Amino acid sequence: MFRIKPAMLKIAAAAWLLGATGAMADTTLEFTQWWEPELPAGSLRAIMDDFEAANPGVKVTLVSGPYATTRDQISVGAATGTLSDVVGLDGAWVNNLNAQNALADMNPMMDASGFDKSQVADIIKVDGKAVMFPVASFVYPVFVNLDLAAQAGVTKLPSTRAEFLEAAKKMTKADKNQYGWVLPLSLQTPSGVQNDMMSWVWASGQSMMANGKPDLEGKPVVDMLTFVKSLNDAGTISPGIATKTEQEKVEEFVNDRVGMMIDSLAHVNLIRKRNPKLNFDLIPVPVVENYTGKRGLPYASWGIGISAASKHQEEAWKLVQYLMSEKVNAKLVSLANAFPGNVNAKPDFVTSDKAFGKAFEIFKTGYLANEFTGLPVAEDLMTQFDVQAQKMLAGEQSPEQAAAAAQKGWMAKF
Amino acid sequence: MTRQKRSHHKLKRAVAPYLYLSPSLLIIGLLMLLPMVTVIAYSFQNSAVLRRDPSFAGLKHYQAIFDDPVFWASLWHTLYFTCMSVIFHMTIGMAFALMLNSDRINPTLRNILRVLYILPWLFTAVIIAVIWRLLLEPNGVVNSILMQIGIIGSKVEWFSSPQTALHAVTFANIWAGYPLFMVSLLAGLQGIPKDFYEAADIDGAKAYQKLIFITIPQLMPIIISISLLDFIWTMQVFPLIWITTGGGPIYSTEVLSTYTYKLAFSSYNLSQASASAVVILLISLGLTLFYIRYQKAR
Numbered sequence: 001m002f003r004i005k006p007a008m009l010k011i012a013a014a015a016w017l018l019g020a021t022g023a024m025a026d027t028t029l030e031f032t033q034w035w036e037p038e039l040p041a042g043s044l045r046a047i048m049d050d051f052e053a054a055n056p057g058v059k060v061t062l063v064s065g066p067y068a069t070t071r072d073q074i075s076v077g078a079a080t081g082t083l084s085d086v087v088g089l090d091g092a093w094v095n096n097l098n099a100q101n102a103l104a105d106m107n108p109m110m111d112a113s114g115f116d117k118s119q120v121a122d123i124i125k126v127d128g129k130a131v132m133f134p135v136a137s138f139v140y141p142v143f144v145n146l147d148l149a150a151q152a153g154v155t156k157l158p159s160t161r162a163e164f165l166e167a168a169k170k171m172t173k174a175d176k177n178q179y180g181w182v183l184p185l186s187l188q189t190p191s192g193v194q195n196d197m198m199s200w201v202w203a204s205g206q207s208m209m210a211n212g213k214p215d216l217e218g219k220p221v222v223d224m225l226t227f228v229k230s231l232n233d234a235g236t237i238s239p240g241i242a243t244k245t246e247q248e249k250v251e252e253f254v255n256d257r258v259g260m261m262i263d264s265l266a267h268v269n270l271i272r273k274r275n276p277k278l279n280f281d282l283i284p285v286p287v288v289e290n291y292t293g294k295r296g297l298p299y300a301s302w303g304i305g306i307s308a309a310s311k312h313q314e315e316a317w318k319l320v321q322y323l324m325s326e327k328v329n330a331k332l333v334s335l336a337n338a339f340p341g342n343v344n345a346k347p348d349f350v351t352s353d354k355a356f357g358k359a360f361e362i363f364k365t366g367y368l369a370n371e372f373t374g375l376p377v378a379e380d381l382m383t384q385f386d387v388q389a390q391k392m393l394a395g396e397q398s399p400e401q402a403a404a405a406a407q408k409g410w411m412a413k414f
Numbered sequence: 415m416t417r418q419k420r421s422h423h424k425l426k427r428a429v430a431p432y433l434y435l436s437p438s439l440l441i442i443g444l445l446m447l448l449p450m451v452t453v454i455a456y457s458f459q460n461s462a463v464l465r466r467d468p469s470f471a472g473l474k475h476y477q478a479i480f481d482d483p484v485f486w487a488s489l490w491h492t493l494y495f496t497c498m499s500v501i502f503h504m505t506i507g508m509a510f511a512l513m514l515n516s517d518r519i520n521p522t523l524r525n526i527l528r529v530l531y532i533l534p535w536l537f538t539a540v541i542i543a544v545i546w547r548l549l550l551e552p553n554g555v556v557n558s559i560l561m562q563i564g565i566i567g568s569k570v571e572w573f574s575s576p577q578t579a580l581h582a583v584t585f586a587n588i589w590a591g592y593p594l595f596m597v598s599l600l601a602g603l604q605g606i607p608k609d610f611y612e613a614a615d616i617d618g619a620k621a622y623q624k625l626i627f628i629t630i631p632q633l634m635p636i637i638i639s640i641s642l643l644d645f646i647w648t649m650q651v652f653p654l655i656w657i658t659t660g661g662g663p664i665y666s667t668e669v670l671s672t673y674t675y676k677l678a679f680s681s682y683n684l685s686q687a688s689a690s691a692v693v694i695l696l697i698s699l700g701l702t703l704f705y706i707r708y709q710k711a712r
Binding site for chain 1: 576579658682
């Protein structure tokens with residue numbers, strides 16, 4: 001007859017205890033992001049599988065969705081304390097999330113693990129707390145249609161604002177529906193303020209802020225508005241500015257209807273696919289006269305952070321470290337056609353593709369600049385600036401008045 | 415039967431109808447009342463949704479939106495957009511319905527027109543927005559035709575100019591919405607007894623007199639019902655305006671729905687967005703009550 005021995009009982013009890021306390025259970029990290037749908041199918045999961053293999057006992061569940069859905073999901077998760085352990089972040093969100101105490105400070109984690117801070121391109125801090133690393137950056141250089149430039153007699157691609165204005169004038173042939181530049185200021189997606197307007201300020205090493213507060217009435221922003229107005233007054237901007245979206249901007253460039261546009265490097269493959277014959281080159285955003293310093297390069301990024309409410313911050317930090325490590329980061333950004341968050345990582349496309357190679361040189365000689373990162377309600381600030389810029393371009397106010405009105409609106413948000 | 419048994423039986427009879435209704439009441443409560451009550455509650459809270467411990471704000475958020483000139487501009491744009499849409503939906507719908515009901519048109523042509531006229535109804539709001547964005551863009555077909563026949567001298571930025579944007583989105587909405595009227599009125603027209611018109615013919619009535627004294631009075635219940643429903647639905651239009659203009663340029667097409675959306679998802683001011691949503695709810699509720707009373711009176 002089978003008899004239960006005391007030793008067997010002890011083993012069973014110990015196993016039950018270990019199980020109940022979680023000592024034997026796997027830790028499952030939840031990672032919410034919008035990257036998976038934008039990457040080749042299965043590629044982010046494969047990276048997570050590699051991470052799991054390198055860290056036994058840690059599993060990663062990917063919670064993926066489109067950008068806008070992820071943004072709303074993260075906002076609600078932060079409010080209800082149900083934010084995933086690891087979250088994909090846009091720089092424009094971090095201020096709000098920090099105000100809700102939803103993001104963990106990664107400074108102590110970096111210190112405890114001896115993390116080499118010099119290897120990362122940037123650390124986004126709010127109130128001294130390290131809340132986000134840019135994992136992959138999508139820079140915004142100027143795309144130039146070389147055929148239109150040659151036809152217009154533009155032999156030297158513009159390096160300064162004055163040269164850009166001249167080139168835009170030469171490329172504009174309104175009777176042929178051809179314009180020098182394109183400016184998308186749709187209120188539906190006001191990111192044109194960041195990518196197509198403020199990028200002129202940052203390119204010249206200038207700032208729209210002073211002492212942590214908006215400085216829109218300062219010379220850099222007023223000069224930029226005056227420059228944009230001069231482009232508009234000269235009729236060089238493709239019509240329909242106030243309702244134009246980024247997609248339409250790219251379509252116009254693809255169809256030889258504009259000579260120059262500021263756009264994300266992420267669109268290079270899309271542009272080639274839509275018009276394989278398009279002959280284009282990339283240049284840095286032109287600067288003010290006599291500026292010789294480093295150029296700020298506008299960018300959008302896939303950022304990463306850790307939830308303050310996470311019960312597995314140690315494991316979450318392991319995942320962040322893993323994605324920021326040289327080899328893994330290079331692999332991820334190669335898949336995304338982005339520039340790395342780890343300064344030592346070199347994506348493979350920069351050696352295999354001339355356009356990306358040139359953009360990588362621009363990236364390496366400049367610095368990443370996006371002052372909307374970390375600002376409160378960044379999208380709302382862009383909308384407010386957008387409305388004032390639209391009024392200026394409609395002739396209802398001067399650049400100085402537009403800057404003053406935007407400054408007033410922004411100060412209310414600070 | 416004892417008194418106790420009788421009262422038990424009475425109670426069962428009284429409760430039974432509610433038990434039958436309970437699944438529907440539960441669904442209505444969960445899917446309609448709960449979200450509505452929650453949004454109303456948010457409108458009285460500070461940092462609604464974004465904080466776990468929101469404080470009571472009283473009428474602060476209502477005060478804030480009523481003090482905002484953009485809110486009043488949005489309300490005016492909503493009224494203009496809605497009234498113009500309903501008036502033209504009705505006029506065009508009536509004209510096309512009369513045309514399709516007329517014996518003077520060749521039956522084959524009538525069938526072709528029937529299909530053509532109903533086409534806008536088959537498209538979703540997103541498709542309609544994209545179609546009109548393409549047609550009305552500065553380099554689009556509309557400008558090209560108008561310039562060729564000499565109506566305009568230069569390209570008009572229909573959606574991008576503050577002077578034309580509201581009219582342009584209203585026009586796109588009129589195009590999209592008239593088939594509802596057309597189909598409803600056509601059904602109504604086919605239900606009017608022929609005797610009325612024959613009697614009018616004997617009395618020597620002219621075509622316009624038959625329209626004014628027979629057709630319109632006979633269709634009046636349909637016209638009023640559909641107009642009220644159209645008013646309620648058009649007031650809440652969002653995707654068409656959002657995709658064509660985003661509420662711009664310079665707030666010139668901002669309506670209550672885009673104003674509320676921006677408060678919620680651009681400013682993340684969910685308390686004020688809730689207050690704005692409650693205002694829309696109250697306006698819609700007033701119209702709905704009016705509609706219900708009209709239906710009861712009939």
